[in-house]
Amino acid sequence: MNRNETSAFSPELETYLQEAEPSQLKELSEWLRIPSVSTLPEHKEDVERAAAWLAQKMTSIGLDNVQIIPTGGHPIVYADWLHAGTGAPTVLVYGHYDVQPVDPLEMWTSPPFEPAVRGDDLFARGASDDKGQLLAHVAAVEALLATSGNLPVNVKFLVEGEEEVGSGALTAFVPAETGKLAADVCVISDTHILSPEQPLIIYGLRGVWAGEVTVRGPSQDLHSGMFGGAVHNPNQAMCALLARLHDDAGRVAVPGFYDDVQSLSSQEREALAQVPYGDEQLLRESGAPAVWGEQGYTVTERIGARPTLEINGMWGGFVGEGFKTVIPAEAHAKVSCRLVPEQPSSAIGPMIERYLQQIAPDTVEVEVRTLQHAPATVVPLDVPEMQAGARAYARIFGVNPVFSREGGSIPIATIVQESLNVPILFMGFGLPDDNLHAPNEKLHLPNFYRGIRVGIALMEELVSS
Ligand SMILES: [Zn+2]
Structure with missing residues (x-):
């Protein structure tokens, strides 16, 4: 899988990461076998089992204050590690352990809750959205604690079981628990990058x-x-x-x-112009006979920034x-x-x-x-945490990320940003063709392992930001 383009880490950590891949895959598969479909009442116990699985994993790797917090809906899982010392930044990692329903079931090549590896991809509901992407951060913390007993930053995990049904419980929890959740930056890995080789930082989501x-x-x-x-x-x-x-x-x-x-600032227009997406691709994807929209703006600007x-x-x-x-x-x-x-x-x-x-x-x-x-969410391109995220991607992928604003909305991101007053780093490891919410959802495994490495590199880069 050719992931040694950059020798990003110490030899000891490199060895650990290479040897850990089979168990990382095994653990993700185990979690994916739990059908935590949040919208279907008959899966309520499965949702709770998925929360318990995560809490158990977090405890086993040495995280503190691991809690399964009951709510009116599905539980929130919280854990932290706060021993990085004074002056070290605190990173809040957000993710969700609930998944979308699987129908139409007959369209799946292999059963959605029996994870199957074909080629470089792991097929299962939730593989990319969001269990695989979240577990990459857990595995990053695990790798550092296992090899050095230490993390360069303080880490808090906030993981909900209702993202696919509107984040009801978390919407009330975040503003009520600003002390518990206080951090310097929030990382959300619930998005995609452009291709297996091209990382992408989303710095704005529309409202x-x-x-x-x-x-x-x-x-x-x-x-x-x-x-x-x-x-x-x-x-x-x-x-x-x-x-x-x-x-x-x-x-x-x-x-x-x-x-x-x-x-739009000229810096933003330049950044958006780097996104390899234009009229031709828009027409191909949409099947529309012609491009339409606000004059004076490119399609990337119209979709993400206007x-x-x-x-x-x-x-x-x-x-x-x-x-x-x-x-x-x-x-x-x-x-x-x-x-x-x-x-x-x-x-x-x-x-x-x-x-x-x-x-x-x-x-x-x-x-x-x-x-x-x-409302919309946007993070200025020049905040130090954003630059740290870019360096982390570059160290592991060997290329600089592109920056883009996305057309969609993640309301909980706005709530986190406003309640905790932190910049949000949308650093995903999924791909545009991961079939989110559709049959044959998959996770590109080289990206999963790279995601773990980016998680480690991000913790290191945030210290020097
Ligand atoms: Zn998601």
């Missing part, structure tokens, strides 16, 4: 707002032969309103939407087979936004409602209801 627009007209559905042309059709009014949510340049037309949005507004669904009147000549009483649309930092996610719903009510004719009534919102 989200989602809601529902309702347009009301007549008090009941009407016959178009009797009322058509004489009352305003809510479907028609809805189309006219939604059409004005964007201007011709692809910008969101809602007044105030961009007020708090900071323009806010957007999407119309996700529309309904109203008669949508069955055949036809019914009706003027509906109401029209509905689901609308959502991806948000960048500084955009207050709670203000988006009222802002859209104000705009739509202002432009709506007095022939209809408009209402906007917020269903969900969470």
Whole structure:
């Protein structure tokens, strides 16, 4: 597996790491056999078993204060090692031990909870998301404690069993336990890198707002032969309103939407330009006939670093087979936004409602209801911890990581960042084709072993940052 490009560590640690690979794989496989599907009540005991397995592992390698903390939902696992001495930074490692359901089961080449190695890949539900990525950090700590009895930094592990169902318990736990969880940096390995050879640090995740627009007209559905042309059709009014949510340049037309949005720094634009992703790949992946979006920005910038507004669904009147000549009483649309930092996610719903009510004719009534919102996360590229992360990747992979902002959202990351006031390092070891949440989820094993090494290198680099 050709992982000796760089002699990153002492000969003793190198030897340990090479010899430990079979047992690291065996232990990960053992954990993956526990079907900790958090959303299915029939797996509640399995979820608890997965938490217990992790706690037992943490105890066995010499971590302190190992706790399985009961919650209203699935338990949180906590452990720490705080003997690095005064002045040493404290690293909070976040992960989750719950997994997604496995259906459609018949699409799996081997059973999802019977881990199977084919080629360089380990196939099992949770292999990449997130048991394998989290266990890499546990194994990194284990390697250092086993060979030197010491860690260069203080370490705290915070592992939840509800990531796949909305992180309910952790959302309340983190703000309530800021003392226990206090740290200098939080590391999250629940993301992917670009390829087996190209590491990636995600330094921003967008926030989200989602809601529902309702347009009301007549008090009941009407016959178009009797009322058509004489009352305003809510479907028609809805189309006219939604059409004005964007201007011709692809910008969101809602007044105030961009007020708090900071323009991209030249450093950021340069970093994003390094990401090997462009129009061609976007068209291939999406199957769309052409690229569309806000003028003046590359697709990488549009996806990761600019806010957007999407119309996700529309309904109203008669949508069955055949036809019914009706003027509906109401029209509905689901609308959502991806948000960048500084955009207050709670203000988006009222802002859209104000705009739509202002432009709506007095022939209809408009209402906007917020269903969900969470702010964005972004970590400045020049914070020392970010640079330490980059050096750790470079030492093990032999190439510098690229930096990117992702389109998605991880609400718990924002809560950790805001409650604990720490930068977040999204340093993943997964790959884009790991089949997360899909059949045949896999973990590329060379990345697992490299992930363990990056975990060690990161602890060392954080000391000198
Ligand atoms: Zn995950």
